[in-house]
Amino acid sequence: MKRQDFRFSHRMRVRWVEVxxxxxxxxxxxxxxxxxxVTDYWRQLAMPYAETMHQLGGDLFVKKASLEYHASAEMDDFLQVCMRCDRIGNSSMTFAGAIFRGEELLITSELVYVYADPVAKKSQPIPPPLRDMLAGFERGEDMAQLHVGSWHDFQKQASPLRTEVFVHEQKVPAELEWDEADATALHAVALNRMGMCLATGRLIQHAPGVARIGRMAVKKQMRGSALGQRVLHALIDAARHRGDTQVILHAQCSAEAFYKRSGFVPHGAVFEEAGIAHVEMVLML
Known part of the structure; x- marks a missing residue:
């Protein structure tokens, strides 16, 4: 096996407790x-695991797990843990795995999962949507689609995610989350192949030539993926297309580095908004 045989790899470092x-x-x-x-593999499929399995009405159970040892990893080694779905049967799926230190193959594995009723623990056919996600990813396809449109178009998708992230997770009062700007804003959503909204944001006209991005939310399980950045860039492109010369936003201080990677620079002092520390950031178009 070689690293290029796998589309997916998970980078990790060996810890002291593991030797x-x-x-x-x-x-x-x-x-x-x-x-x-494997947990990160599902993330690459744009698939929040628990929510997806609940929606499909089943779950995956390990049937077989085998390892073959070729060489040993040591403390502080950086490893690439590679996974590939090799086979999808009627009710089971087989993953091939390999661990590399650089280009050196250390460990190979075979993992067999059975899709089953989570209560009765009896196998059942793998649902077509799950088959489609697995096969599509291994073919190199994009697992999420970006859409831009009105609140009328995407309220049904974006509203539950914003409630989940801002109201429930960050404890923002609901009366502060919803405002009249939604009706006139341009909204972007990232949807997976099951129609789940994984990331969203909106663009409003702050002043002539000045756009304002806000309500940026990414589902917890998908953070660290590129979905938030894809939504942000879709909104920036929309502002540029309509002739805006500047984009501003109020970034939570914990997300300042995320916006800096897309060219935004801080402007002014830190302030509090909805009980959370923010800083204004600006991008010149």
Whole structure:
């Protein structure tokens, strides 16, 4: 096996707690590495695992987990844990896995999952949407689609996500979350193949030639992916297309680095908004 045989890889570093008295990774931890990588694999499919399985009415159970040891990893090694869905049967799926240190192959694995009723624990056919996501990802397809439109177009998708992130997670009062600007704003949403809204944001006309981006929200399980950046860039492109020369936003201080990566620069002092520290940021178009 070679690293280029896999579309997906999860980068990690060996921790002190994972090595044994021989100063190499204890053999059982490799299975944990693969299990952790599978969690990130679902994220690459733009698939919030628990919510997706609940919607589909099933869950995945490990049927087989085998490891073959070729060489040992040591403390502080950087590893690439690679996974690939090799086979999708009627009710089971088989993953091939490999752990590399640089280009050196250390461990190979085979994981077999059975799709089953979560209560009765009886196998059942893998639903077509799950098959489509697995096969599409392995073919190299985009797992999420960006859409831009009105509140009328996307309220049904964006509203639950904003409630989840701002009202429930960040404890923003509901009366502060919803305002009249939604009706006239341009909204962007990132939807997965099951129609789940994973990221959203809006663009309003702050002043002549000045656009304002706000209500940027990404589903917790999808943070760290590129979805938030894709929504942000879609809104920036929309502002540029309509002739705006400047984009401003109020960034939560914890997300300042995220906006800096897209060219925004801080402007002014930190202030509080809805009980959360913010800073104004500006991007010149």
């Amino acid at each position: 044994d008295m021989q100063k190499i990774v204890f053999n059982g931890h490799y299975l944990m590495y693969f299990d952790t990588a």
